[in-house]
Amino acid sequence: MTINGVALVTGASRGLGAHIARRLAADGWPVAVNYRSDAEGAARVVADIEAAGGRAVAVGADVTDENAVREMAFDVASRLGPIQVVVANATGPQPARPAEEVSWRDHLDQLEFFVKSPTLLLQATLPGMRALGGGRFIHIGSDSPVRALPGASAYNAAKGAQLALAKTWARELGVHNVTVNVVAPGWIPVERHDDVTAEDKxxxxxxxxxxxxxxxxxxxxxxxxxxxxxSRFVTGERIIVNGGHTLG
Structure with a gap:
């Protein structure tokens, strides 16, 4: 896809999002590095990208808030250009709870990030993608629903909904040359896993x-x-990236 716009990566001040932002910048994308509270981390990612010769800005926003997402899209467009690629990576806490203790609030907490936030992001960026002649919406999913991890029913349910959302959008948005896919990692240790033991890994x-x-x-x-x-002819897919952990 010809780079005519900007790649927005949510939750990009650290972890997977930071790596994704740097990698897209290396491919020539101007990158909007979204963060909610870690302004210093986002600034470091922007500095890394600029040091490597790329373009980036840090944009603070709660991606589960409708007004904040709308304002973020406007801010990115005014500073870098219209958003052509969205990587919906932001997530929140994922506490492990047995089924009998999971509350409706627990479910809503996960749905906020994996259904509400992508919906807000799509609605805020789709007009720009149409004007550019196409775009990419990339959900960061998980292999957890496939593995049916115990204690993660709220998380797994929301991730399942995320996949259904992506497949439906792929059918709806293909006419606009907008592809929608899910990249679903296995367990990839990042900063928040610093307390995990070598034995567990x-x-x-x-x-x-x-x-x-x-x-x-x-x-x-x-x-x-x-x-x-x-990937121009790939849409509605979940690409599981876990070294074959879910084979069989």
Missing amino acids: AGYAADVPLGRMGTPQEIAEVVAFVASDA
Whole structure:
């Protein structure tokens, strides 16, 4: 896809989002680095991109708030240009709870990030994508629903809804040359996993056919492919990136 606009990565001040933002910038995309509270982290990502010769701005916004998302899209357009690629990566806490303790509030907390936020982002950016002749909407999903991880029923339900959303949008938006896909990582350790033991990581890796943990950069590479012209005939797909952990 010809780069005529901007890539917006939500939740990009650290973790997977930061790696994705840097990788898209390396491909030539001007990048809007969204954050909710970590302004310093977002500034570091922007500085990294600029040091490598790219263009980026940090944009603070709660992506579950309708007015904030609308204002963010306007801000990005005025500073960098219209948004052509959205990477919906932002997430919140994911507490593990047994089914008998999961509340409706627990479900809503997950749906806020994986259904409400993408909906707001699409509505705020679709007019610009249409004007540019096409775009990419990329959800960051998870392999957790496929693995049906115990204790994660609210998270898994919301991620399942996210996939259904993506498939429906793919059918609706193809006429506008807008593709919609889900990149679904397995467990990829990032900063928030600093307290995880080497033993736990080794136990996880032992069940992965490729025999190791994945890296944030490997997820960013797949996102970069989905954002590129090489993926122009791929839409409505969930691309699981977990070293074969869910095979069979």
